[in-house]
Amino acid sequence: MLAQTSVPTPKESSLFADARTRLDRALKYVSMSEDALGRLKYPKASLCVSIPVRMDNGSLSVFQGYRVRYDDTRGPGKGGVRYHPNVSMDEVQSLAFWMTFKCALLNLPFGGAKGGIALNPKELSRQELERLSRGYIDAIADFIGPDIDILAPDVYTNATIMGWMMDQYSIIKRKVSPAVVTGKPVMMGGSQGRESATAMGAYYAIATLLPKFDLIPEQTTVAIQGFGNVGGILADVLWQAGYKVVAVSDSQGGLYAEQGLDIPSLRQYKAERKTMKAVYCQDTVCNVVEHQTISNEELLTLDVDILIPAALENQITELNAADIQAKYIFEVANGPINSAADRILEDRGIYVFPDILINAGGVTVSYFEWVQNRSGLYWNLEKVNQRLKERMVEETENTWKIGKELDVSMRAAAYIHALNRLGEALDAKGTRDYYLNGH
Numbered sequence: 001m002l003a004q005t006s007v008p009t010p011k012e013s014s015l016f017a018d019a020r021t022r023l024d025r026a027l028k029y030v031s032m033s034e035d036a037l038g039r040l041k042y043p044k045a046s047l048c049v050s051i052p053v054r055m056d057n058g059s060l061s062v063f064q065g066y067r068v069r070y071d072d073t074r075g076p077g078k079g080g081v082r083y084h085p086n087v088s089m090d091e092v093q094s095l096a097f098w099m100t101f102k103c104a105l106l107n108l109p110f111g112g113a114k115g116g117i118a119l120n121p122k123e124l125s126r127q128e129l130e131r132l133s134r135g136y137i138d139a140i141a142d143f144i145g146p147d148i149d150i151l152a153p154d155v156y157t158n159a160t161i162m163g164w165m166m167d168q169y170s171i172i173k174r175k176v177s178p179a180v181v182t183g184k185p186v187m188m189g190g191s192q193g194r195e196s197a198t199a200m201g202a203y204y205a206i207a208t209l210l211p212k213f214d215l216i217p218e219q220t221t222v223a224i225q226g227f228g229n230v231g232g233i234l235a236d237v238l239w240q241a242g243y244k245v246v247a248v249s250d251s252q253g254g255l256y257a258e259q260g261l262d263i264p265s266l267r268q269y270k271a272e273r274k275t276m277k278a279v280y281c282q283d284t285v286c287n288v289v290e291h292q293t294i295s296n297e298e299l300l301t302l303d304v305d306i307l308i309p310a311a312l313e314n315q316i317t318e319l320n321a322a323d324i325q326a327k328y329i330f331e332v333a334n335g336p337i338n339s340a341a342d343r344i345l346e347d348r349g350i351y352v353f354p355d356i357l358i359n360a361g362g363v364t365v366s367y368f369e370w371v372q373n374r375s376g377l378y379w380n381l382e383k384v385n386q387r388l389k390e391r392m393v394e395e396t397e398n399t400w401k402i403g404k405e406l407d408v409s410m411r412a413a414a415y416i417h418a419l420n421r422l423g424e425a426l427d428a429k430g431t432r433d434y435y436l437n438g439h
């Protein structure tokens with residue numbers, strides 16, 4: 001049996017209140033009008049719905065769903081839909097807040113939004129999941145749209161679910177509306193490269209940043225928490241680039257091998273058997289290799305060069321920040337480090353590369369998908385990845401430059417960069433000065 005130690009929960013606090021402290025810290029370095037700031041402190045619109053679903057056994061279950069459009073000054077809201085038991089208005093609001101800054105940071109013509117349903121999707125049949133996903137769209141159809149708010153996948157949602165959602169929206173509107181949802185199956189108007197986009201974007205950022213610290217892949221050890229869509233693909237991409245991925249984990253626990261794990265074999269095994277094992281596979285024959293089973297908590301505190309949280313928020317808090325041994329943390333998950341831990345890590349000289357930059361590849365290719373849906377002209381994988389790389393490298397370099405110039409952390413630099421763009425857009429609608437003094 002794997003050890004089942006869970007990550008301790010920090011002091012009861014609102015995730016959103018904690019998320020907003022990042023804004024306060026960056027504000028010292030940004031000249032922003034009070035009006036603009038006031039607008040960014042609260043979400044523009046929040047919707048809470050109940051979704052009745054007829055279950056396979058004939059009973060009726062009612063699920064709680066949410067959609068928050070945080071800001072749409074720079075364009076329609078954009079953000080994923082999460083299926084998880086912990087989904088709440090507080091979490092969705094925080095995720096929508098991060099999306100607002102992420103889209104501005106990557107200079108995408110979108111605001112920030114997010115949605116979710118509180119449930120354990122593993123307890124539902126495929127048919128029940130489809131009825132739930134279509135029911136969610138029935139409930140929020142008037143709140144979303146290709147020019148209002150665009151959906152995408154997040155934790156425990158995928159291309160199939162996005163396809164159902166797009167289809168349901170099209171049925172309601174009586175016209176095919178692919179641009180309301182991104183991350184769809186390619187055959188339904190999805191973009192090439194969307195599934196791997198978040199992982200590829202993270203890889204381009206990592207490959208841009210590590211040479212600044214004279215790190216080379218072959219001598220760099222990596223631990224990744226979360227082996228899902230993003231964590232699994234990123235593990236593979238890093239492994240192919242020569243990095244030594246020594247530990248990975250999923251919700252069941254983790255695996256550690258000092259000599260490095262054979263990531264393609266692990267992915268093959270997990271895809272076939274839905275469970276993780278440290279194996280080496282040749283064709284269909286997989287043999288277990290030397291390894292240790294570890295808990296998720298142990299993975300976070302391993303002595304590795306790079307730690308990549310790629311699962312859920314609040315994994316590194318004031319309770320375990322002092323035990324982190326990695327020198328560089330790349331936040332692939334949204335909000336895996338709380339603000340109290342941020343300070344501890346900074347004091348200890350650990351570099352944190354923030355979520356709004358590192359995982360922005362997903363929304364960037366979602367933007368490409370939206371553009372392709374609206375133009376009707378579709379790009380090949382090479383073009384998608386080339387455009388993703390250009391944007392990730394450019395904004396990673398810009399953020400790095402701001403960090404160096406102002407001598408602030410990469411997180412503060414990312415917020416400063418995004419705030420500058422958001423502030424300019426908000427002020428373009430008119431400021432106090434404009435109305436009082438005519439300029």
Ligand code: NAD
Pocket residue numbers: 153154155156157198225226227228229230231249250251252296310311312313332333334359360362363
């Ligand atoms: P996913 O559902 O494909 O994978 C989630 C993974 O986390 C799974 O391996 C699951 O077993 C694991 N997990 C769940 N609970 C865990 C726990 N307590 N400890 C350790 N592992 C746990 O989701 P994903 O799409 O890979 O998203 C992962 C993270 O990346 C999320 O924070 C999400 O918001 C963020 N993200 C995703 C995208 C995207 O395009 N999918 C884009 C930007 C950010």
